[in-house]
Amino acid sequence: MDIRQLKYFVAVYEQRSISAAARQCCVAQPSLSAALLQLEQELEVSLFLRLPKGVTPTEEGDKLYGHAGKLLAQLASLKASFQTPAAKVRFRLGLIRALGVERMSTLLREFSQQIPGLELHLVEPDAACDARIITPAQQYAGEVLQPIWRDRYLLAVPPSWPLSLKPQISLSDFQELPLIKRTPCDAWELLYPELNRHNIQPAIRADIQTIEYALGLVSAGVGCALVPDFDSLKQRSDVVLKPVQSLTMERTIALAYRSNNAHPALPVLQQLCLNSSALLINK
CATH class of the missing domain: 3.40.190.290 (D-Maltodextrin-Binding Protein; domain 2)
Known part of the structure; x- marks a missing residue:
């Protein structure tokens, strides 16, 4: 699991769409889908249910979103503490x-x-x-x-x-x-x-x-x-x-x-x- 995968996951969770998340992250949709699949395989859970129009998070997806949001916020805060305004x-x-x-x-x-x-x-x-x-x-x-x-x-x-x-x-x-x-x-x-x-x-x-x-x-x-x-x-x-x-x-x-x-x-x-x-x- 890495920061890139978590950023992609959070984008999909918030957009409720893999294609919209790919545009937000400025990455090709197949690359984002592959990173998301890799994350699911590593955690051995399904994070989203794929629907005809978009996706919806599973219970495990909701759980990861809470942890991922805190982790990314802490990382951003850590970087900011070393930057000159x-x-x-x-x-x-x-x-x-x-x-x-x-x-x-x-x-x-x-x-x-x-x-x-x-x-x-x-x-x-x-x-x-x-x-x-x-x-x-x-x-x-x-x-x-x-x-x-x-x-x-x-x-x-x-x-x-x-x-x-x-x-x-x-x-x-x-x-x-x-x-x-x-x-x-x-x-x-x-x-x-x-x-x-x-x-x-x-x-x-x-x-x-x-x-x-x-x-x-x-x-x-x-x-x-x-x-x-x-x-x-x-x-x-x-x-x-x-x-x-x-x-x-x-x-x-x-x-x-x-x-x-x-x-x-x-x-x-x-x-x-x-x-x-x-x-x-x-x-």
């Missing part, structure tokens, strides 16, 4: 809404870990900042745009609805369809003109801002909602994600910064975003 590096990052909690948490954690003394301030995208994570439509003159992710929008449907059995959703299915509208939403800006052009009127049940609230209403059976195809959403059992036929609804998420920006932390963020983009291509 780094000078504070202030960085203001503007963020739009609905970027995906899992992937943004991973990106920001890696950014913080690679810049000693980083004091990260997350602000609205239109506030004064050192860099922004936005869509291309929000780019300012003089900004360089570096693509990170490309999201496809799908329709989240309550699993108990007959519509969830269809392989894809047609525009005609939106006629009087109970719909949770999100504002702002890139997909709605594309879908709404098409519905108008075909004289299709959905039944708007709510108009909200966040994906989390929209998914909560879908899960409760209030209506359907357009959401990005985040990996974490695909693993949920309380909503079903369906493509909309004959309509491409996508958005690009990019890092934006001034070409003359000389902030010392910016190159690190640029490289992390480049790594995320490469992982998406090789996915």
